[in-house]
Amino acid sequence: MACQTPASGNNSVKSTEDHDLIVGRKVLLQEPFKHPKNSKERGDVWGQIALNLNSRASPIFKVSKRSVRLRLTLLQTKYREKIREEERDPGIDCEETQLDAAVEEILDKENAADMERNEQAGTLTKKKQKHQSEKARAEEVWRQAMERLGKTQERNADSEERKSSKRGKKRSSDAVEYLKEKFELKSKLRKGEMEFKKNEQQMLMDQQSQMHKHQLEMMKMVQQQNQSLMALLEKATFTK
Numbered sequence: 068m069a070c071q072t073p074a075s076g077n078n079s080v081k082s083t084e085d086h087d088l089i090v091g092r093k094v095l096l097q098e099p100f101k102h103p104k105n106s107k108e109r110g111d112v113w114g115q116i117a118l119n120l121n122s123r124a125s126p127i128f129k130v131s132k133r134s135v136r137l138r139l140t141l142l143q144t145k146y147r148e149k150i151r152e153e154e155r156d157p158g159i160d161c162e163e164t165q166l167d168a169a170v171e172e173i174l175d176k177e178n179a180a181d182m183e184r185n186e187q188a189g190t191l192t193k194k195k196q197k198h199q200s201e202k203a204r205a206e207e208v209w210r211q212a213m214e215r216l217g218k219t220q221e222r223n224a225d226s227e228e229r230k231s232s233k234r235g236k237k238r239s240s241d242a243v244e245y246l247k248e249k250f251e252l253k254s255k256l257r258k259g260e261m262e263f264k265k266n267e268q269q270m271l272m273d274q275q276s277q278m279h280k281h282q283l284e285m286m287k288m289v290q291q292q293n294q295s296l297m298a299l300l301e302k303a304t305f306t307k
Contacts (some may be wrong), residue, residue: 110132
């Protein structure tokens, strides 16, 4: 949002605004925010943006991926300040520029990508919590079964002298019941772990597939840009 008071009407920064607008359009085109922050994939996209900017004939750029990223952060900060300024003083004459629209769209898309990643992380966390809850319940059932078995063994020990003829059969029955409960509990735990790992691997495969698809699209787009640039250079040479 370009805001001007009656005392200001300076166009001396027009060249800088042209550079910033090109940066904004490149960022919207290649969308580095689709990848997680501090990831190698996001860093690669910033590097490609810097390379494309430096290959331009006009206006001239001499930037690195870090300087492009910092410049965009500055533009976003200035845009937020202008929005707050407009809200504080509605009397200021504000005119939306192409750069304002580009920065606003970048902020919206970046926020949307962050929300999507948070939702995916939340889904994975819920599945982990569910698995841990089921595991805790199974362990509690196992503990209670062990307690029942212990009490049964105590009762058997107290009546061992009076029921010596039946003791062997009782212990055998308790042992079979214990082994049966133990097998069922282990089966439930193993089934829950396998289901959780399967869901986790599927989510990772889906994320990798989306990232690979986006990288292919980006490479194709860069190739088309380079072909267009070479065509322009050949045309200029032929004209001379």
